[in-house]
Amino acid sequence: MTRGARVVRLLAAGVLGVLIGLPQAQAALAPWSALAGKTVLFVTGGIRAPQPNDDARVARYLRKLGLRVRTVDARVSPSAAHGAALIVISSTANARVLGNKFAAAPIPIFTWNTFDYPNLGMTGATLHRDFDVIDPVQHYADSFAVLYGFGANITSEISRAVGLRPRLFGTLYLEPQTAGWGDPGPGGTVVTDFFGSRHYAGVFTYEREATLADGRTAPARRVGFYLGSDNFHLLTAVYGPAAQDPNLRRWAIGLKLFDAALRWALSPPPPEPIYDPRALDAALLKAARGKRLLYVERVNGGEGRHSDAHIVAHLRRLGFTVTVADQTAPQRIARGMDLIIISGTCSKWKLANKYIDVPVPLISLEGLLSDSLHFSGRKRYVDYGEHGELLESEDPPENYLDIVGAWSPMAAGLKPGLVKFTDHPGVLKWAWPLPDATVIATLPNEPREDAIFGYPKGARMAGGFIAPARRALLPLDNPSYDQMTAQGKALFDAVVLWALGR
Amino acid sequence: MHATSVRPLGVLAAGILLLTIGLPAAAGTGFPYRLMRRIALPATGVVHALLFDPQTRVIYVAQGHRIEGYSPAGKPLALHRRLGGTVSALARTQSGQIVAAVRAPAQLVFLSPRTLAVEHQRSLDSGRPAALLYDRTARMLFLESRSNGSIVRLDPLSGRPLGRVRILGALGQMAGNGRGTLYVTNTARNALEVIDARTMRRAGSIPLSRCHAPSGLAMDRVGRRLFVGCANGRALIVDADLGFTFVRLPLPGGPRLHAAFAFHPFGAHGWKGGAFFAGAKAVAGIQMQAFIRYRNHGQLPLPARCSALALAAPVGELWLALASAATGRPVIWVLGAGRSEAQ
Numbered sequence: 001m002t003r004g005a006r007v008v009r010l011l012a013a014g015v016l017g018v019l020i021g022l023p024q025a026q027a028a029l030a031p032w033s034a035l036a037g038k039t040v041l042f043v044t045g046g047i048r049a050p051q052p053n054d055d056a057r058v059a060r061y062l063r064k065l066g067l068r069v070r071t072v073d074a075r076v077s078p079s080a081a082h083g084a085a086l087i088v089i090s091s092t093a094n095a096r097v098l099g100n101k102f103a104a105a106p107i108p109i110f111t112w113n114t115f116d117y118p119n120l121g122m123t124g125a126t127l128h129r130d131f132d133v134i135d136p137v138q139h140y141a142d143s144f145a146v147l148y149g150f151g152a153n154i155t156s157e158i159s160r161a162v163g164l165r166p167r168l169f170g171t172l173y174l175e176p177q178t179a180g181w182g183d184p185g186p187g188g189t190v191v192t193d194f195f196g197s198r199h200y201a202g203v204f205t206y207e208r209e210a211t212l213a214d215g216r217t218a219p220a221r222r223v224g225f226y227l228g229s230d231n232f233h234l235l236t237a238v239y240g241p242a243a244q245d246p247n248l249r250r251w252a253i254g255l256k257l258f259d260a261a262l263r264w265a266l267s268p269p270p271p272e273p274i275y276d277p278r279a280l281d282a283a284l285l286k287a288a289r290g291k292r293l294l295y296v297e298r299v300n301g302g303e304g305r306h307s308d309a310h311i312v313a314h315l316r317r318l319g320f321t322v323t324v325a326d327q328t329a330p331q332r333i334a335r336g337m338d339l340i341i342i343s344g345t346c347s348k349w350k351l352a353n354k355y356i357d358v359p360v361p362l363i364s365l366e367g368l369l370s371d372s373l374h375f376s377g378r379k380r381y382v383d384y385g386e387h388g389e390l391l392e393s394e395d396p397p398e399n400y401l402d403i404v405g406a407w408s409p410m411a412a413g414l415k416p417g418l419v420k421f422t423d424h425p426g427v428l429k430w431a432w433p434l435p436d437a438t439v440i441a442t443l444p445n446e447p448r449e450d451a452i453f454g455y456p457k458g459a460r461m462a463g464g465f466i467a468p469a470r471r472a473l474l475p476l477d478n479p480s481y482d483q484m485t486a487q488g489k490a491l492f493d494a495v496v497l498w499a500l501g502r
Numbered sequence: 503m504h505a506t507s508v509r510p511l512g513v514l515a516a517g518i519l520l521l522t523i524g525l526p527a528a529a530g531t532g533f534p535y536r537l538m539r540r541i542a543l544p545a546t547g548v549v550h551a552l553l554f555d556p557q558t559r560v561i562y563v564a565q566g567h568r569i570e571g572y573s574p575a576g577k578p579l580a581l582h583r584r585l586g587g588t589v590s591a592l593a594r595t596q597s598g599q600i601v602a603a604v605r606a607p608a609q610l611v612f613l614s615p616r617t618l619a620v621e622h623q624r625s626l627d628s629g630r631p632a633a634l635l636y637d638r639t640a641r642m643l644f645l646e647s648r649s650n651g652s653i654v655r656l657d658p659l660s661g662r663p664l665g666r667v668r669i670l671g672a673l674g675q676m677a678g679n680g681r682g683t684l685y686v687t688n689t690a691r692n693a694l695e696v697i698d699a700r701t702m703r704r705a706g707s708i709p710l711s712r713c714h715a716p717s718g719l720a721m722d723r724v725g726r727r728l729f730v731g732c733a734n735g736r737a738l739i740v741d742a743d744l745g746f747t748f749v750r751l752p753l754p755g756g757p758r759l760h761a762a763f764a765f766h767p768f769g770a771h772g773w774k775g776g777a778f779f780a781g782a783k784a785v786a787g788i789q790m791q792a793f794i795r796y797r798n799h800g801q802l803p804l805p806a807r808c809s810a811l812a813l814a815a816p817v818g819e820l821w822l823a824l825a826s827a828a829t830g831r832p833v834i835w836v837l838g839a840g841r842s843e844a845q
Contacts, residue, residue: 173748175794239745240708
């Protein structure tokens with residue numbers, strides 16, 4: 001074996017490990033025992049902090065968890081974070097004084113300073129639209145509503161750690177409370193939300209390398225949490241005999257969420273994917289070997305016919321045993337398959353709800369299937385749609401994507417920002433998936449129009465549908481495969497490789 | 503719990519002196535209720551229990567071996583009974599009977615409320631009785647023995663034991679929720695023990711964070727709040743449904759706190775609800791402003807340790823039995839919102 005081949009094999013093994021071994025490329029949360037002794041820089045309002053506040057309680061709690069806490073006030077120099085494993089920012093710190101001093105810190109940040117979200121790039125800058133703080137003085141009625149959070153995401157590491165379900169839960173103890181929300185960008189992950197909308201995220205995160213709401217890239221993990229200045233001690237929990245009731249246990253999870261989010265912020269992020277098409281190809285060759293793939297197309301389907309043939313040829317070269325089926329074939333042909341790819345040549349109408357519930361990973365190359373496949377809501381051109389389709393779209397043709405989930409292996413190691421997907425502008429489909437999906441790429445200048453995303457197995461999809469296996473959208477219109485750039489093909493391969501994972 | 507709790511008692515000797523001169527000012531730090539009357543008991547011996555009758559026309563005072571009945575004004579009612587040992591606790595059952603727990607020899611004595619005549623009695627084999635609790639809603643009678651860490655559920659008519667639970671640690675005051683759950687403070691484990699009163703099995707334990715040696719316990723059964731007094735100077739308010747402590751307030755601490763709760767403890771136009779803790783140095787009030795809002799409402803220094811406490815909400819009075827180290831003769835302080843007799 002040549003040295004080059006060995007390197008490729010090693011890289012391939014690494015890529016495989018990331019893609020298959022670690023679901024969603026999210027490393028497991030580190031146990032507290034592994035985090036003990038780490039230093040936390042706790043940024044508060046210091047002597048200027050509004051009273052009463054829970055900063056002392058939080059500091060005590062962090063110490064109880066085994067962390068070393070260095071409390072500073074908002075005027076601190078950014079260099080104070082040097083050596084810290086985590087920056088925790090209380091809402092008692094004045095966001096105007098904080099400014100953006102920690103925005104570029106390559107250290108995880110856990111914050112409940114809602115007004116500081118824009119400084120950190122975690123939300124847009126407009127109060128009431130991009131973020132807000134509900135309090136019993138200004139918003140008395142809503143201060144009751146924020147006692148109820150919703151499990152928007154059930155598959156994130158934080159969600160799994162607390163057993164979050166797509167139901168309401170008690171955020172804070174039963175009295176009108178102050179709580180903050182933010183509306184993260186597509187690179188963020190909404191874990192919980194308020195008021196029945198993911199726009200009002202109570203707990204949300206950004207993975208390292210994820211694109212922030214302001215277009216910058218997260219230099220380390222970021223967590224926004226709904227706490228107010230004086231209600232840490234009211235984060236819900238249940239003790240005694242009540243803790244034996246599973247419903248109460250799942251209801252009073254405020255403190256558990258805090259712990260899990262804190263632990264997630266402190267845990268090592270997954271390794272940064274590297275753009276290396278050779279290694280990716282090698283990894284896919286290894287993963288595809290012996291796998292059975294069902295390729296569903298409109299057989300002899302006009303303009304996409306050659307493209308379909310070339311996709312199938314590529315898949316066969318990778319080692320898949322490919323069965324090509326017409327869109328009208330019965331769903332039972334999916335039995336025993338390891339992966340299903342639905343071509344953009346398929347007619348949504350003729351496909352007739354097939355393959356929705358098959359417990360086999362599925363990639364749709366057709367974005368207009370997003371409603372029927374439960375990828376998104378059902379309102380065409382609102383929940384899903386397309387750019388560049390003559391007479392069917394008001395948006396011009398497009399051939400670039402904006403990578404917002406560079407941290408994910410589905411991004412093939414491509415850096416955040418614009419990437420040329422196909423050689424020439426053409427039709428690109430999009431959908432707006434639910435918070436359980438990991439969004440890899442959006443259409444340029446359209447942060448709500450997501451072109452590449454994936455739902456892990458068990459994810460909550462539109463209409464409450466639970467993903468029976470991995471699901472992904474990769475927008476390849478009928479003839480587009482032959483026009484894909486090298487980066488576009490890498491994205492294709494990365495999504496296929498991800499879909500094969502667990 | 504209905505039967506405001508209790509502790510031993512001794513002889514309340516004849517003269518009860520209503521001091522109308524020289525009453526201390528209602529000079530607590532923010533405590534809104536004043537000392538209305540001070541009743542000096544002529545006999546020596548610790549008062550272990552105070553118990554009002556339902557109409558608050560009689561208060562039963564247990565001091566040493568004796569139980570005596572007095573009017574709310576503090577006048578003796580020619581109602582007394584001497585029992586075979588120190589009376590450690592009193593309770594009143596649904597039938598109106600007075601139940602007295604005698605420490606040694608351990609026995610339960612059922613008395614007529616009108617005459618204090620002994621109607622029947624029953625020997626106990628569950629250690630030295632320390633406290634009684636009658637849950638009027640659940641119609642359950644509980645007897646606590648701190649010497650062997652046990653709580654026995656008794657038939658409220660016969661005193662026959664119906665179930666027993668032993669708990670490791672050191673037990674403090676009990677409270678019941680009226681729906682078959684009994685709570686008791688565990689001073690040694692800084693926790694509230696929860697007991698299924700129907701089966702008399704321990705259902706679990708509620709941790710009391712940063713509360714050391716909890717002893718006093720009272721319950722608001724409507725709001726489902728437990729008020730816990732801790733020796734290290736904290737009062738905790740616990741949501742009984744969740745076991746969740748949602749309020750911590752400063753409190754004059756100390757061991758062996760006595761607690762009581764009532765709605766409108768000092769009349770319809772006063773507090774919505776109030777919990778009171780009395781211990782070695784002071785009595786303190788926690789005002790309930792709403793089911794979700796409480797505040798510490800100051801404290802009133804006490805000249806001696808409080809050995810028993812009874813709250814008579816219908817007449818708006820809080821009675822405290824204070825042990826006097828100087829004379830050995832206890833004093834009863836009657837606090838209320840009315841005018842001090844000194845004024």
